[in-house]
Amino acid sequence: MMACPLDPEILVFIMEPEGGLERRFELSHAFSVYGSNVPGPFIVIDARLQRQPWFTEDHLLVLIAHELAHILRFSPDELQADLLAMRLLLEAGYLGAYALLREEHQRRLDSNWYERPVAA
Numbered sequence: 001m002m003a004c005p006l007d008p009e010i011l012v013f014i015m016e017p018e019g020g021l022e023r024r025f026e027l028s029h030a031f032s033v034y035g036s037n038v039p040g041p042f043i044v045i046d047a048r049l050q051r052q053p054w055f056t057e058d059h060l061l062v063l064i065a066h067e068l069a070h071i072l073r074f075s076p077d078e079l080q081a082d083l084l085a086m087r088l089l090l091e092a093g094y095l096g097a098y099a100l101l102r103e104e105h106q107r108r109l110d111s112n113w114y115e116r117p118v119a120a
């Protein structure tokens with residue numbers, strides 16, 4: 001567990017896919033838990049990502065920023081989450097992560113990913 005580097009009030013749990021999380025991680029390798037019935041919103045990240053050779057601290061920051069944006073917007077909207085996440089990363093000076101997310105955002109625009117039926 002760690003505090004979110006972009007918002008220390010939010011906790012980030014890096015979890016192995018067990019205890020029911022296996023199926024949740026099939027939808028997405030990261031998700032946020034928030035809502036009017038959740039007193040302390042938090043972020044969950046699939047621990048297997050950190051064992052991927054391509055996975056860097058910047059990738060982790062992108063995931064965290066995206067999930068934090070869902071929490072701050074109180075919304076599952078993926079386009080809005082990416083736009084806010086890019087702003088958060090830029091304002092915090094995480095330029096490598098910002099560049100990664102900007103590229104991913106462009107790919108998502110080009111492939112109509114934001115219009116897909118199931119968001120995660």
Ligand SMILES: [Zn+2]
Binds near residue numbers: 070076078081120
């Ligand atoms: Zn999302």
